[in-house]
Amino acid sequence: MKSSAATDNSSHHVKCDKNNINDDGNNSFIELPPNSRPLEHQIAGHFYDQSKTKYGLLQHSNGDVLKPLLNPPRGPCEEQFYIDVFCQTSKSKYNSEDLINLRKFLPHYLGTYKCQKMSYIILENIIQPFKHPCITDIKIGRITYDKEANEEKIHRMSKNSVVAEIGFQLSGWKIYRSKYYEYHDKRCVRSLNKTDILHGIAYFYGAPIHLRLDVIELVINKLNELQDYMKQQHTFVLISSSLMVVYEGDDNDQELNKSTFVDVRLIDFAHVFPQTNSNQSDENFLFGLANYIDYMKQLLDKNYVYVPIDKFEHDNKTDTKIYSCYKQLLT
Incomplete structure (x- = not known):
């Protein structure tokens, strides 16, 4: 670009x-x-x-x-x-x-x-600068339907009680694991219950092999900056927009610039509307963003212990019919 x-x-x-x-x-x-x-x-x-x-x-x-x-x-x-x-x-x-x-x-x-x-x-392709990118998509907001949605869509989009409670939804990720990429689709990660979600986020950031605390801190810093901006702007509201988080999966490559290890961008703007109250922030978006930041901060707690998630082991035939998750060996 x-x-x-x-x-x-x-x-x-x-x-x-x-x-x-x-x-x-x-x-x-x-x-x-x-x-x-x-x-x-x-x-x-x-x-x-x-x-x-x-x-x-x-x-x-x-x-x-x-x-x-x-x-x-x-x-x-x-x-x-x-x-x-x-x-x-x-x-x-x-x-x-x-x-x-x-x-x-x-x-x-x-x-x-x-x-x-x-x-x-x-x-712009924000993934292009990374050598071995790890990417995730997080849909932000407890309300994911807009004012033009019909009753059927409102009912369908309101069924997920976890999203209504925490204000964000994991939509999939791809992780670099030394010699292979591992992909988990939206059906897989959205099947996580409220207890699983924290450990699912940790899994994306390297657990159980190596939880990337350096990356987590950099992502939190960028999310805090976005949060400050969204609190101050009273111009528009974002419905069903997502955060794309990218970080460099190969932290052993000495040639890589550590300052550019992380990128965080907003994507998906098919449901953007003017804010009707000139003195009000986008509370729906801010609620979800704040909760995702809180989950991230929990991973930095020295007392945090990762709990393995069985749903990420797709070795049986039933899983392959339900999900499109895979591991891709690199040559």
């Missing part, structure tokens, strides 16, 4: 060749746009050729992330929010100062990519 792109007010558009997308009516296969492939190390969201639409997150040959603009009005809503934050258009419905200060917490917006009937937003 070029730093100048964050302040460039003009989006760039790239057109692809015709017939790049197979429009056969049943979406049985979606051909990739030129110079792109499925996003490496994707944790959550739409996966290419796996979702109902078959569209998913892609990675351009230069490393940039291509996110398809699906399901209006949600896709266009997300695109407009990125434009408001990084391009400062006069039509924005949000406070410009709040948006400028938000930039450092988001992947940088780099424009749009048009390919036949599909449009993509181009985003």
Whole structure:
């Protein structure tokens, strides 16, 4: 990502060749746009050729992330929010100062990519600088449906009592374990009960092999900074947005810069709305963020003891039918 792109007010558009997308009516296969492939190390969201639409997150040959603009009005809503934050258009419905200060917490917006009937937003790939990234996605907020949701969706999204109580939801992770990557999908990590969640978070940060206290402290520092910002801004509310946390899994590589071992960004803005009360913060988001920080701080307690979680051992045939979790050996 070029730093100048964050302040460039003009989006760039790239057109692809015709017939790049197979429009056969049943979406049985979606051909990739030129110079792109499925996003490496994707944790959550739409996966290419796996979702109902078959569209998913892609990675351009230069490393940039291509996110398809699906399901209006949600896709266009997300695109407009990125434009408001990084391009400062006069039509924005949000406070410009709040948006400028938000930039450092988001992947940088780099424009749009048009390919036949599909449009993509181009985003900075925050994972790219890491040699062996460990990545997790945490959905923030005890309320995960917006004001436009119907009764069926409200009922479905309200069933998880743990989310209502703690205000965040683990959506999956990928961990580097010396000679292999280990992936756990959203169905797996969301099956954790309230007691398991603390140890599940510890598992992502290296337990039981080596709990990365250095990483945990750096993540907490970044989350505290985000928390301070969210307390002060009264411009917008985030519904069903996520935190993406990335840290370097190889802490023995002496060539790596320890100061850039961690990155934390906000992602997913399909449900962003103006704050109706100019004197009120986004309490739903802040509630979940504060609780996740509290869980992280518990891992720093010298009396903390990790308790193994059986659900992470996917060695029987039943688990392979339920989850898509795996271990990937590295050569």
